[in-house]
Amino acid sequence: MNIVENFDLFAPRLINKQELFSSGHRACSGCAEVLAVRLMCKALGENTVIASATGCMEIVSSMFPTTAWRVPWIHVAFENAAAVASGVEAGLKALQKKGKIDGRYIKVVGMAGDGGTMDIGFQALSGAMERGHDMIYVCFDNEAYMNTGIQRSSGTPMGASTTTAPAGKVSIGQKTWKKNMPEIMVAHEIPYVATVCTSYPLDFIRKLEKARNIKGPSYIHCFSVCPTGWRSPSHTAISMGRLAVETGVFPLYEVENGHYRMSPDMPKKPRPIRDYFKSQGRFRHLTDADIDMIQNRVNKEFQKLVEKTKYLKTGNE
Amino acid sequence: MGKRVGLEVTVAVAEAVALCRIDMAGVYPITPQSHIAEHLSSLVADGTLEAEFVTVESEHSAMSAVIGASATGARAYTATASQGLLLMNELLPIASAMRLPICMAIANRAVSGPLNILNDHSDIMPQRDTGWISLFVENSQEAVDLSIQAFKIAEHKDVMLPVNVNIDGFQLTHMVEPVELPTQEEVDEFLPPLTPHATLHPAKPVTMGAFSMSDYFTEIMKAKDEVIKNSKKIVLEVWDEWGKKFGRHYKPVESYRADDADILMLTMGSMGETAKIAIDELRQKGVKAGLLKLRLWRPFPFEEIREALKNAKTLIVTDRAVSFGGPGGPVFSEIKSALFAGKHHPAIYNYIIGLGGRDVAVRDFVGMFEKILSDKDQKAKDTYEFWGVRE
Amino acid sequence: MALKSWKELPIGCVVSEPGSASEYHTGSWRSQRPIWDNAKCIKCGICYVFCPEGCVQQTEDGFFQANMDYCKGCGICAHECWPRAIKMVEEG
Ligand SMILES: Cc1ncc(C[n+]2csc(CCOP(=O)(O)OP(=O)(O)O)c2C)c(N)n1
Ligand code: SF4
Ligand code: SF4
Ligand code: SF4
Ligand SMILES: [Mg+2]
Numbered sequence: 001m002n003i004v005e006n007f008d009l010f011a012p013r014l015i016n017k018q019e020l021f022s023s024g025h026r027a028c029s030g031c032a033e034v035l036a037v038r039l040m041c042k043a044l045g046e047n048t049v050i051a052s053a054t055g056c057m058e059i060v061s062s063m064f065p066t067t068a069w070r071v072p073w074i075h076v077a078f079e080n081a082a083a084v085a086s087g088v089e090a091g092l093k094a095l096q097k098k099g100k101i102d103g104r105y106i107k108v109v110g111m112a113g114d115g116g117t118m119d120i121g122f123q124a125l126s127g128a129m130e131r132g133h134d135m136i137y138v139c140f141d142n143e144a145y146m147n148t149g150i151q152r153s154s155g156t157p158m159g160a161s162t163t164t165a166p167a168g169k170v171s172i173g174q175k176t177w178k179k180n181m182p183e184i185m186v187a188h189e190i191p192y193v194a195t196v197c198t199s200y201p202l203d204f205i206r207k208l209e210k211a212r213n214i215k216g217p218s219y220i221h222c223f224s225v226c227p228t229g230w231r232s233p234s235h236t237a238i239s240m241g242r243l244a245v246e247t248g249v250f251p252l253y254e255v256e257n258g259h260y261r262m263s264p265d266m267p268k269k270p271r272p273i274r275d276y277f278k279s280q281g282r283f284r285h286l287t288d289a290d291i292d293m294i295q296n297r298v299n300k301e302f303q304k305l306v307e308k309t310k311y312l313k314t315g316n317e
Numbered sequence: 318m319g320k321r322v323g324l325e326v327t328v329a330v331a332e333a334v335a336l337c338r339i340d341m342a343g344v345y346p347i348t349p350q351s352h353i354a355e356h357l358s359s360l361v362a363d364g365t366l367e368a369e370f371v372t373v374e375s376e377h378s379a380m381s382a383v384i385g386a387s388a389t390g391a392r393a394y395t396a397t398a399s400q401g402l403l404l405m406n407e408l409l410p411i412a413s414a415m416r417l418p419i420c421m422a423i424a425n426r427a428v429s430g431p432l433n434i435l436n437d438h439s440d441i442m443p444q445r446d447t448g449w450i451s452l453f454v455e456n457s458q459e460a461v462d463l464s465i466q467a468f469k470i471a472e473h474k475d476v477m478l479p480v481n482v483n484i485d486g487f488q489l490t491h492m493v494e495p496v497e498l499p500t501q502e503e504v505d506e507f508l509p510p511l512t513p514h515a516t517l518h519p520a521k522p523v524t525m526g527a528f529s530m531s532d533y534f535t536e537i538m539k540a541k542d543e544v545i546k547n548s549k550k551i552v553l554e555v556w557d558e559w560g561k562k563f564g565r566h567y568k569p570v571e572s573y574r575a576d577d578a579d580i581l582m583l584t585m586g587s588m589g590e591t592a593k594i595a596i597d598e599l600r601q602k603g604v605k606a607g608l609l610k611l612r613l614w615r616p617f618p619f620e621e622i623r624e625a626l627k628n629a630k631t632l633i634v635t636d637r638a639v640s641f642g643g644p645g646g647p648v649f650s651e652i653k654s655a656l657f658a659g660k661h662h663p664a665i666y667n668y669i670i671g672l673g674g675r676d677v678a679v680r681d682f683v684g685m686f687e688k689i690l691s692d693k694d695q696k697a698k699d700t701y702e703f704w705g706v707r708e
Numbered sequence: 709m710a711l712k713s714w715k716e717l718p719i720g721c722v723v724s725e726p727g728s729a730s731e732y733h734t735g736s737w738r739s740q741r742p743i744w745d746n747a748k749c750i751k752c753g754i755c756y757v758f759c760p761e762g763c764v765q766q767t768e769d770g771f772f773q774a775n776m777d778y779c780k781g782c783g784i785c786a787h788e789c790w791p792r793a794i795k796m797v798e799e800g
Contacts, residue, residue: 015753019762022727023778024734027760030782035760047519051385059528061729064721065712067524068729072517074388075526076381076411083378087343087385087393088517090369094340094391098367100510101390106519124381127374201757235783235796238758416720477719515722524723536714537721543714 015205016042018070025068026060030234032241033057033140033224036198037111040138040222043208046071047104049088053081053112053121056147056226057140078112079120082128082137085110089133107136107212114141114155118179129188129217136211136218139181142226150229154179157249158294160282162229167285177297185219186255192218194254198225199241200265207254223250231281243276248302253309260308273298319499326457326489327352329496330396330422333464335366336504340391343371343382347401348434349486350424354396376401380408387417388525390516392468395419398486399426402440406447412479413448414541415525416514418471419479421449422464425586425637426486427673435674436486438585438637441614442647448541450480450548451614455589457494460484462565465504469555472511476548483614485587487674499563507562549616569618570625571610574600578607580631580686581663585611585648588635588670588677595682606686617651623659632663633689635670636701645669645701653699666692667701681705730778734761738781740796746771748793755785755794 020041027034037057041048049072052058058075061068076084089108095101110128112121117139125137144162145151152165152174161173185193192214194207204222211218223244225237232240244250248270252263273295277283286294324332331353334342342361344354360366369386373379376397383393397405402423412419427433428440441451450470454460460482467480484490499507515523529537549569560566573593575581584592589610599606609625611618626632636646644650649667656662666689671677685704689697718724742755755772756764763778764785774785786794 015757019727021762022730023761023763023775024729024732025761026732026734029737029760029780030784031760035758038760038762039757046522049389049517049519062524062527062723063729063732064527064529064533065718065723066728066731067527067723067725068727069524070522070726072519072522073524074385074517075528076384076415077407080377080381080408083373083381084385086371086373086378087341087382087387088389089385090341090343090371090382091386091389091391091393092518094367094369094386095389098340100340101516101518102520104519123374124378127378130374131372198758233783235787237760237782238784238788414720415722514719515724521724522726524726525720527721527723529721532711533717533721536712536717539714540717 014202016045018042018046020046020070021061022068022070026063027056028228030227030237032198032237033142033226034060036140036222036224039198039201039204040208041071043205044107044109044212048107048109049092050109050111051076051081051084051088053116054078054147055113055116057111057113059147078116080124081110081112081116081121082125085135085137086128086131086133089135108134110135110137112139113146114139114143115145115153118154118181126188129185129190129219132216134215134217136220138220138222140222140224142224142229144229146226146229155181158297159286159290161285162282172286172290182219182221186258189258190217190219192254192256195221195223195250195252197223197241197245197250197252199238199245200252200263203252203263203265232279236279240276240280247271247273247276248298249273249276251302251305253305258312260312262309270302319497319503321495321497323493323495325352325491325493326460326484327424327491328356329457329461329498330464330484331356331360332498333461334394335360336499336501337392337465337468337508339368339394341369341371341383341386342394343373343379343386344395345373345376345379345397345401347376347398349426349490350396350398350401350422352490353422353424376404377408380405380412383419384408384412384415384417387419388415388517390511390513392511393419394421396422396424398424399428399440402444403428406444409444409447409449411526414537416477417479418468418477418511420467420471421479421481423481423483424486424490425483433673436488437672437674439639441481441483442638445615445647448478448545449615450478450545450552451483452480453483453585453612453614454489455587455610456489457492457496458565460489461496461498462559462563465499465508466555466559469508470548470552473551474512476544476551477514478545478548483586489587503562507558545616549613549618552613567612569613570621571612572625573608573610575607575609575625577605578629579605580633580690581607581609581626581629582633582635582682582686583609583611583648583652584635585614585637591677591679592682594679595686598679598683599686604686604690611648617655619655619658622652622655626656626663627661629663631689632665633685634665634667636667637671639669649701664695664698666697668704669701670704675705733777734780735777738779739799740781740783741776741779741799742774742783742785742794743797744771744773745793745795748791750791752790754788754790758784758788760784
């Protein structure tokens with residue numbers, strides 16, 4: 001399958017030209033997380049206000065007295081992006097109702113890494129989603145606490161070596177399965193949940209645009225390749241994301257009002273996960289048996305998702 | 318003229334805050350604060366107060382949400398106590414660093430452990446250095462007045478800092494007393510609409526909460542220290558204006574029969590009321606006793622303290638919190654450092670009183686004076702004691 | 709740029725110049741640079757879309773080039789360009 005085929009020719013014409021996230025940011029060379037931020041801004045446009053958690057994207061974008069942001073942006077702390085976003089949404093709503101500011105539609109966005117979402121920011125996120133604020137929450141999942149030096153999170157996949165769950169003589173590294181955050185969000189019964197990856201920019205942008213047009217909370221889980229933390233070459237960030245999707249390790253799907261839909265980019269039959277694991281240093285220590293064990297789980301999870309897309313189909317009411 | 322009504326203090330505070338036409342509140346329940354949250358939400362529910370009431374899932378999120386709302390230019394309010402305040406702690410210096418004029422009531426309550434829901438000041442004292450303006454009230458009328466003044470102080474263009482108003486839990490929050498609530502017209506006249514210094518809005522995109530390295534961090538801290546120090550001037554102006562308008566006057570340090578006193582006691586919060594009665598008793602016995610009440614905790618009124626103590630021979634500082642392994646009580650150490658810089662050094666004593674709701678009666682205050690007066694060779698000078706502790 | 713004194717800091721350290729990070733030139737991080745061969749380019753724009761720096765721009769003739777002030781030399785554009793119109797060369 002060649003890239004152009006599933007990509008659409010002349011992509012720039014379909015994509016907002018405005019760079020709402022400027023060059024000069026300090027992300028590592030080849031960082032797909034920062035690319036995701038750039039594409040998110042393009043998809044959402046200028047009538048957006050972002051509340052960001054502490055983490056790589058915050059540090060690399062806001063070195064005082066400068067900023068990479070061209071949309072209004074606030075950072076308060078690590079575990080509260082969703083709560084800050086709730087307050088921003090409530091504040092704007094009150095001021096608009098009272099006619100104190102113009103009435104344009106502004107989308108409020110909360111953003112954090114996997115740590116800021118799935119671990120320390122979990123409660124604030126659950127609260128914000130449950131309250132039904134009109135906001136998008138985006139989790140930039142690079143599968144560890146990268147900003148502080150590649151420590152494990154509950155988003156780190158089984159078998160990955162990190163600095164707090166390192167591989168050793170008696171350890172394969174991460175000993176737990178990745179927390180299924182999108183499913184937890186689906187259980188909040190919010191209108192829209194979707195997984196995205198920068199390797200599929202049109203799918204990425206379409207889903208963010210959809211989230212933007214939904215009145216109410218939506219959750220976007222963005223697979224974000226981190227060459228530094230994964231010990232993979234910087235030029236492979238996009239191809240690595242594609243492999244995660246093609247192997248079913250990170251399936252692209254969306255859940256609209258409880259109805260599941262697999263993205264058209266998803267292969268019918270996933271590739272073996274070895275293809276994805278082999279050029280990443282964090283998996284290098286795994287034995288064939290370890291990989292088989294993980295492959296079984298990936299197969300099982302993927303199959304579960306396929307079943308959901310069959311039986312909880314969009315437009316099946 | 319406003320109407321005089323008999324209200325529980327929490328309800329009166331919520332009414333006062335509603336008169337300030339807040340745009341947003343984010344409050345999480347905790348005893349003895351919860352009635353503020355409940356009454357505010359009922360005012361929103363019946364349409365009396367046009368505001369967004371965000372039913373946050375924790376105090377951490379309460380403070381986060383009011384920070385977010387305040388950053389949009391909304392007038393934002395919260396209230397808490399004890400564990401809730403400690404849970405907010407991480408965010409307090411961030412709110413002040415961002416110069417967001419958030420107002421917060423603290424229904425002061427002891428901090429765990431062990432768990433205790435009753436009054437002392439161990440919740441606010443650890444927040445001393447977070448860059449918030451911190452005020453204490455003694456009675457219900459003051460709770461109402463300061464809740465309104467807080468917004469005016471916070472939102473002054475030369476201040477733009479968050480303000481907390483400390484109201485002793487239960488002792489004061491749950492009292493039902495007649496208070497005068499100003500009218501809406503009076504409050505509108507006193508408190509103009511908020512003019513924020515920057516807002517999160519696409520019309521003019523700004524970045525708030527940027528990351529700073531050592532090249533700027535010291536300058537940022539210096540600027541913050543200067544602005545809170547200089548805010549005292551505005552606090553005084555606001556109190557002056559309030560006094561002229563409503564006839565109730567406020568000062569950073571208030572005194573009772575202190576002018577000719579040889580021996581002074583200093584209290585904070587609602588205990589001043591009981592201490593006053595003790596002073597009267599002592600005066601009747603011929604003791605030249607007097608009382609100072611510290612209202613402004615941050616910025617600390619160093620000059621006013623020195624002025625108030627300029628003739629005193631002896632001072633008893635009462636504290637409602639302990640600085641474990643430190644100098645005794647936090648108020649005590651502040652007063653000592655205020656006096657150290659001056660020329661006049663009265664003999665100073667410290668009693669730690671009323672912890673976790675322990676009752677402090679008139680006879681206790683009288684007892685403290687008597688104990689110090691009998692300390693002829695000043696053995697207990699510069700030390701602290703847990704008043705009434707069982708040995 | 710001269711560092712500001714404490715008196716000159718904006719209230720609350722609000723940064724009111726959007727996109728001012730572009731003052732900082734990340735091009736100095738680069739050890740390799742992308743070179744475009746327009747003869748092979750089909751103007752698909754993939755290099756523009758995937759550049760994490762947002763530093764690939766389309767020129768009037770429809771071809772693409774990177775702003776070397778910001779290009780970190782990650783090699784994504786070259787790796788993703790399907791007709792192989794971009795190659796990475798060592799910075800000399
Ligand atoms: C309360 C608190 N605990 C810990 C930290 C330290 N810290 C800052 S960012 C971070 C990890 C961020 O990881 P993640 O959310 O996955 O974002 P990433 O940097 O990987 O994009 C940690 C542990 C903090 N700033 N605040
Ligand atoms: S550590 Fe990873 S996520 Fe963070 S900036 Fe570097 S590449 Fe991006
Ligand atoms: S990716 Fe290659 S073919 Fe496509 S526009 Fe860029 S240089 Fe041309
Ligand atoms: S090498 Fe990387 S940074 Fe440079 S233009 Fe290509 S994609 Fe952008
Ligand atoms: Mg991470």
